Amino acid sequence: MDHLTPPRPVLSFHGNGRDLFVVVIVNWLLTLVTFGLYYPWAKARKLQYLYQHTELAGHPFHFHGTGREMFIGFIKAVVLFGIIIAGAFALGYHTIPQLGQLVVFVAGLILFPLIVHGTLRYRLARSSWRGIHFGYRGERSALYTLCLREGLAVLLTLGFYLPWFIIAVRNYTIGHMRYGDSRFAYKGNGGDLFLLNLKGQLLTIFTLGIYWFWWRRDRFHYWVDHFSWSVPNGPTLRFRGTARGEGFFKLLVGNVLLVVFTLGIGIPWAQVRYMRFNFRHIEMVGEADLDAIAQTEAEHKDATADDLGDLMDIGIFL
């Protein structure tokens, strides 16, 4: 059946730079005059804008998170973050400064799975499409075990094992994402990613950096091509990246110029270009009944990990 339906882009972004700029600038102003306390509301507003302007098969996503929820998470995250920093200072001040740094590093390692887990749980539970919520069914302890085992291997191999680590986390987390009673999967392979990166790195050096954009394309395709979505009683939907190196070149160089020559005012326009480009180059292969997916996920409103991730500057792809 698969080859009979022509693949087509299913995701699209309908926001524009001007509107996003308005959202961002009002957020910025309110965050400033409240000495940063408005931050969670600002974040919720921006996410709402981005989700509501993203459509899958002609229907928009919806972000249900609210500033209030995120504020509670924000306060908890700030307190937790403050305790870590204070602990590091207390230790570092009385003994050696390196010990303080070590505390922050170890705390970061311990917190990473916690943040990934919590953010996925919150973000997905608060996202919906056609009235059906997404969800994350991964277990914190399993993610810990995985991160500890794979992370140790990264340390022992002085970083060589990193692609395997990344893929293991991706396979696990995406494999536990749900949309109603449908499920997602990611079947990547650390060795493939390692070779892809090796090739990308070498060619980038040989071509004096020009190949970087094609490397970027390869990584994008690797992401998209190993992602799948299974609808109950239906075929598994696959995805295919259709971006080209030239496309990434135009997008990224254009964005850098857009940001630099406007002294940063152009950031929302750059972000819109980026999202449009990425979504336009994801095609769905196969046909399935998207109308019969049933609601399964319960409500979940704890945003602590999401805010903690922001404080520690960990970017998660949602």
Next chain:
Amino acid sequence: MSSGVKAIYYDGLVSRPREARVEVREPDALQVDVLDADGREEDRFYWPLEDKGLQWERSAGALRLSFGAHPRRVVIVREELFIRAFVQRMQYTGRRGVYDRLVSTAGRGPILFFLGVIALLVAGYLWVIPWGAERLALLMPRDMDRELGEMVYTSMADELKVDSARTAALQAFGDALRLSDHYELKYHVVDDPQVNAFALPGGHIVVFTGILEKMDRPEQLAGLLAHEATHVEARHSMRALVRGMGSYLFLSLLLGDVSAVVGTVAQHADNIRNLGYSRALETEADAVGQQRMHANGVDPQGMVWLLELLEEEAGDLPEAVSFLSSHPLTKERIEKAEERAQKMGAPAQVDTALAAPFRVLKGKEE
């Protein structure tokens, strides 16, 4: 066939979008007709408009209505006329939030709005923050100045070569004058060729032997001590500190996410502005110091003589450097001090208790 406007309905149970018709049923309910595949009415429900379980929001050119508890039923309307009428009706009861107002203002001219915000921030930085910081500094207990000064003095005491005999003489000289109402002034003479002196918050005043050697009249020394004591009495250090922290906090809040380059530029801008502020404080120390001198029976002309001595010393500094220096252009200071001294005139009663300790300080007498 329902008469309402076209809408899309999600029932919250399965992902199937359904066609629907929506209309407001006066006095206070929303009627939703869910249609089947052939466009025939299949299901109908009402929802009270004032009910908390009804949520609505405008987004991406559509109106999103949702009802009840999780999993919520959702209706999306794109009919502009309906949206406008509905929003107007719902806002009739409640007030429009700050956020919506800001968004609609910003939406009319985003760049202009942005520039307006920038102008406000600059004004805040130049006037509001310093004003607030000044207020805050004066609210702090004076004991804080003392503790801070004590801490700084202890931390630097090891590196200062204190001349104890002359320190005693300077203390006697200072005690003969009433220079501070709130602080106990502690004077120290330090063996150092620099032509300089400084005051710490809370009362420590350090005078280098370099400047003592240049002096030939007790009035000059009285001028110096009166100037430094004013820094202490008027809490200049604390004020400068709180101001500095205030504007630093403001800038880092503002530019927190911006690149290091912008940060560095901002820091330099802040430093230059602080120099301007310290010039204002020096002028204040001169003026108030002269009043103190006059009140203590010392000729305020002494300040002029002191400044002339400093001018000779700083004579080789080029103009451009002194523009950025923390002390105002010495010539200007001398002129102003001269003016004030003329206005005050010589004191009626001259304090003679200063001559003896001054001779000791100059090493002419043991």
